[in-house]
Amino acid sequence: MIERPGRHRPGRFSEMSDAPSFSLRTGHWFERHLPKIVVLPLFALSLFFVYGFIAWTAYISLTPSGIMPNYELQGFAQYERLWATPRWYVAITNLFVFTSLFIVISMAIGILLAILLDQRVRAEGLIRTIYLYPMALSFIVTGTVWKWILNPGLGIENLVRKAGFEDFTFDWLVNSDYAIYTLVIAAVWQSSGYAMALFLAGLRSVDDEILKAAAVDGASSWKTYTSIVLPILRPVFLSTVIILAHLAIKSFDLVVALTGGGPGYATDMPATFMYAFAFQRSELGVAAASATIMLMTITAIIVPYLYSELRKTGQ
Amino acid sequence: MRPRTTNGIVRPRTLQSSVLRGLLFLVLGLFCLYYLIPLIVMISTSLKSLTEIREGTLISLPREITFDAWSKAWESACVGVRCDGLKPFMWNSIAMAVPAVLLSTTLGAINGYALTKWRFPGANWIFALILFGAFIPFQVVLLPMARTLGQLGLAGTVPGLILVHTVYGLAFTTLFFRNFFIGVSDGIVKAAQIDGAGFFGIFFKIVLPMSIPAIVVTVIWQFTQIWNDFLFGVAFTIGDSNPVTVALNNVVNTSTGVKEYNVDMAAAIIAALPTMLVYVVAGAYFVRGLSAGSMKG
Amino acid sequence: MAAGIELKNVQKSFGNTEVIKGIDLNIEPGEFVVLVGPSGCGKSTLLNLISGLETLSGGDVTIGGKVVNNTPPRDRDIAMVFQSYALYPTKTVRDNITFGMQARRVPKAEQDAAVAAFSGLLQIDHLLDRKPGQLSGGQRQRVAMGRALVRDPDVFLFDEPLSNLDAKLRIDMRTEIKKLHLRLGKTVVYVTHDQIEAMTLASRIAVMDEGRIRQYGPPEEIYENPVDLFVAGFMGSPPMNMLPGRLLRTGDEVFVETGDDEARVRFPLPDAIANRIEVGNGHEVVLGLRPEAIFAAGTELPGADRFIFERPVEVVEPTGPDTMIVFGIGSVELIARVRPEDARDPGTPFSFEVDMSKAKLFDQSSGRSL
Numbered sequence: 015m016i017e018r019p020g021r022h023r024p025g026r027f028s029e030m031s032d033a034p035s036f037s038l039r040t041g042h043w044f045e046r047h048l049p050k051i052v053v054l055p056l057f058a059l060s061l062f063f064v065y066g067f068i069a070w071t072a073y074i075s076l077t078p079s080g081i082m083p084n085y086e087l088q089g090f091a092q093y094e095r096l097w098a099t100p101r102w103y104v105a106i107t108n109l110f111v112f113t114s115l116f117i118v119i120s121m122a123i124g125i126l127l128a129i130l131l132d133q134r135v136r137a138e139g140l141i142r143t144i145y146l147y148p149m150a151l152s153f154i155v156t157g158t159v160w161k162w163i164l165n166p167g168l169g170i171e172n173l174v175r176k177a178g179f180e181d182f183t184f185d186w187l188v189n190s191d192y193a194i195y196t197l198v199i200a201a202v203w204q205s206s207g208y209a210m211a212l213f214l215a216g217l218r219s220v221d222d223e224i225l226k227a228a229a230v231d232g233a234s235s236w237k238t239y240t241s242i243v244l245p246i247l248r249p250v251f252l253s254t255v256i257i258l259a260h261l262a263i264k265s266f267d268l269v270v271a272l273t274g275g276g277p278g279y280a281t282d283m284p285a286t287f288m289y290a291f292a293f294q295r296s297e298l299g300v301a302a303a304s305a306t307i308m309l310m311t312i313t314a315i316i317v318p319y320l321y322s323e324l325r326k327t328g329q
Numbered sequence: 330m331r332p333r334t335t336n337g338i339v340r341p342r343t344l345q346s347s348v349l350r351g352l353l354f355l356v357l358g359l360f361c362l363y364y365l366i367p368l369i370v371m372i373s374t375s376l377k378s379l380t381e382i383r384e385g386t387l388i389s390l391p392r393e394i395t396f397d398a399w400s401k402a403w404e405s406a407c408v409g410v411r412c413d414g415l416k417p418f419m420w421n422s423i424a425m426a427v428p429a430v431l432l433s434t435t436l437g438a439i440n441g442y443a444l445t446k447w448r449f450p451g452a453n454w455i456f457a458l459i460l461f462g463a464f465i466p467f468q469v470v471l472l473p474m475a476r477t478l479g480q481l482g483l484a485g486t487v488p489g490l491i492l493v494h495t496v497y498g499l500a501f502t503t504l505f506f507r508n509f510f511i512g513v514s515d516g517i518v519k520a521a522q523i524d525g526a527g528f529f530g531i532f533f534k535i536v537l538p539m540s541i542p543a544i545v546v547t548v549i550w551q552f553t554q555i556w557n558d559f560l561f562g563v564a565f566t567i568g569d570s571n572p573v574t575v576a577l578n579n580v581v582n583t584s585t586g587v588k589e590y591n592v593d594m595a596a597a598i599i600a601a602l603p604t605m606l607v608y609v610v611a612g613a614y615f616v617r618g619l620s621a622g623s624m625k626g
Numbered sequence: 627m628a629a630g631i632e633l634k635n636v637q638k639s640f641g642n643t644e645v646i647k648g649i650d651l652n653i654e655p656g657e658f659v660v661l662v663g664p665s666g667c668g669k670s671t672l673l674n675l676i677s678g679l680e681t682l683s684g685g686d687v688t689i690g691g692k693v694v695n696n697t698p699p700r701d702r703d704i705a706m707v708f709q710s711y712a713l714y715p716t717k718t719v720r721d722n723i724t725f726g727m728q729a730r731r732v733p734k735a736e737q738d739a740a741v742a743a744f745s746g747l748l749q750i751d752h753l754l755d756r757k758p759g760q761l762s763g764g765q766r767q768r769v770a771m772g773r774a775l776v777r778d779p780d781v782f783l784f785d786e787p788l789s790n791l792d793a794k795l796r797i798d799m800r801t802e803i804k805k806l807h808l809r810l811g812k813t814v815v816y817v818t819h820d821q822i823e824a825m826t827l828a829s830r831i832a833v834m835d836e837g838r839i840r841q842y843g844p845p846e847e848i849y850e851n852p853v854d855l856f857v858a859g860f861m862g863s864p865p866m867n868m869l870p871g872r873l874l875r876t877g878d879e880v881f882v883e884t885g886d887d888e889a890r891v892r893f894p895l896p897d898a899i900a901n902r903i904e905v906g907n908g909h910e911v912v913l914g915l916r917p918e919a920i921f922a923a924g925t926e927l928p929g930a931d932r933f934i935f936e937r938p939v940e941v942v943e944p945t946g947p948d949t950m951i952v953f954g955i956g957s958v959e960l961i962a963r964v965r966p967e968d969a970r971d972p973g974t975p976f977s978f979e980v981d982m983s984k985a986k987l988f989d990q991s992s993g994r995s996l
Contacts, residue, residue, distance in 0.1 A: 045527060045528070048527070048528040048529075049528055050449055052439055052443050052528070056436055056439075056459075056499065059496060059499070060458065060459045060462055060496075060500070063470065063496045064461070064462040064470070064497075064500075065458070066473070067469070067473040067474060067477075068465070070473040071469050071470070071472055127357075127360060130353055131357070132333075133350075135353075135354075141357055141361060143612055144364050144365060145361075146612070146615075147368075147605070148364060148367075149615075150604045150607070150615065151601050151605070152556070152559065152600065152601065153557070154557075154559050154574045154577055154600070155577070155597045155600055155601045156367075158577065158578075158581050158594075158597040159367045159370065159594070161581070162370070162371075162374065162387075162593065162594065163367060168382060168383065168386075169387055172386055173387045203363070207364065222333060225333075225335045226335060226338070229338050260464060267559035267560065270559065270578060271559075271578055274582060284468075285468055285560075289468070289560075292472055293564065302472060304468075305469040305472075306469065308466040308468055308469065309465060309466055309469045312466055316461075316464045320457070320461070320464075324453075
């Protein structure tokens, strides 16, 4: 590294210690600031479209906006209306039920399959491809398929009845008490392979010598997994839960394609609720309030996670 | 994935272990069926006639293979009021996805490069702020985005969607490239600097040729994300400018006329075909994109 | 009790690559055998075949008189120390040490007694409740040793256990391993690429190359009488000087003529060697001279079979106790080990004295010792 004496201000450049000392190498203002000049417009774009828009939405949630935005502040009245809406309670409850079932089942399947695939399976590549392909599909496609499979007239119910069980009923899709579980079925089908892939990558990152040490120590496969490997994978559990939770909270497409939020609004979720109030019922204020609550929920989960991840990579 | 070096460990060959091994393959096979059956059902239904669908069951294979449903889904199924099938909407999706993928990938690469190899004071803050954008629920930007697109004259157009996907894809592509470039030695950049190369010279001549794998992963990931998007498509386009996911949903969830399951299935397959193709051809890169999504890239 | 190990025609292939090409090795109970060789020579694979961490492709492994070809590692009564230490990161030091006993359902009281006994011996008693992440490299090494020791096995296997330590710690631990072996008297098989470690620890050394054992014997024998150029070049630091040349028989005397037209040196062979070799006049040979067999003329007590020649000094490399002088004969570079006060500046002519009784002679085409 070439350093010109006198130009270096200790402290100010501490962040750049392992990056090239561009500002010391060339006196040319433009060349020196080029990286910033390149990043700043993109950053400004991000500031405007992410943070500016968030601010706008948060602001609107504090106004009496209906069909058109109204910029007069009125406090938390829209939040009061939101929490007084039974449909919002349905959406929140659904989100809770859906998210917890989705996470628990996907994780269970993901861990099971990852461990099974880790047992020197010959066709591992092919099997992995099969387990993971649903992740490449749009939730709309997934919803379309499962809507067909689960429809009471010609789907599974019909299949089992024709197999001789005349009284069999499986009408969850059109039953307002159970329709939410059809969303879980379809979402688990689509995303459990993802959980498997994350766990398998985690399993494979465990040092082989540790597994050898366990073999010499006399631990059975079961004991090796439960008492050594899985505890090492704790961070993978955490990140998988967060990724799945993030997917679940944002889920919109699947609901629209599979149940359309119905029957009635039995399978509404915050994402569909917000969309309905914004674009169909023209209640901008309520829609903005619900979007703000979604954002706060995700922020509460994701920010501590990002913070710890970034700290880990030494940033 | 890296092969294990523990495969050679001598294991006892007992009855119990061979029974367990049989069980292992049984479970793996059952799960293969679980993931594959919806695909098989989808394909077989799309090849049946409506009468056969009513007479048979979900899993019965087509007795007479007919491609009527496919041609209807492709060129004559009704999407809303228009009855030209999915064909025009496939073109919309392509016209949207290709430029949006290229733009977001290019800008993400430059961003990631500048933020890791030319770290200036505040670079980490800028990165953290950009990164957060990858995780926000997009509901929170729907309303202001709709208004902004209106003011830009892009409401309900494909270029409008390109803008949206580029802006919100940028966070993810920046993350990808940052994670990749962090693994590239700073020494290479320093050496090139001493040789007299500048910011863009180093980027195009040295860094970019090294980043082919990262570029492939990012392009595949972005393509899958943008092609499969529904929320932005349904919120910001109307009728003729809909991407194919929105059109598919309109075909399937239309409340008028007879329910044509075979056409629905054919339409679903058509809409899924491009991303499935990418997955089959470049599955390994797709998986790397998935795990980069957990920041463990 | 210590157990002997016997390898008979042991083979291992990965796919089409033969890694171990039929090895026979006999290790007596209580011996300390070091497998040494360059990376990729198969020494770690051979250790894994003994431990059961790799499955044999052919041949037999016998431990304590029992053929263990199909016995899993846990039933071979072995303990192993790994290069990366392979400590369980989520367990405390105590649980790391007792994990093997827990897996074998040893009573708790016995576990505690074993921990108490060995943690004192290894000076890790104050670390028992920490996690491996909180330990230094040397401490981790001790814990890994403790984990192996508490098992009280018949055989200890070490896979480059010291290669991740810094130079000073490595020497300390080397001494400690040697002490432990003397104290416990167990059979040890120890893999390293460091020939000094091999020389200092082993009761017998097996020098490996390309999946075969080149030479198996006590350290002095390996050092003094290497069977071929590979062993001669691998053992010793700096390595043995290798001078290619031709055998010259003139009357009673036998010489090795080395160098080229510009600089020619004829090394007279002592009778002990000259009488032994059978190859004829003009045969192409390699003369092997250890650096310590070349010194400044007149600085050692006079002896038989000394030979003095003069070459200019090229490079001087002080190492502290000795100074290495690099010089050339023809196109070959040689190193002499001299006392620091005898060193001269580069370029100055220098009188070297060679103890020819220590010279080794190899066949140039086969590389075998003559």
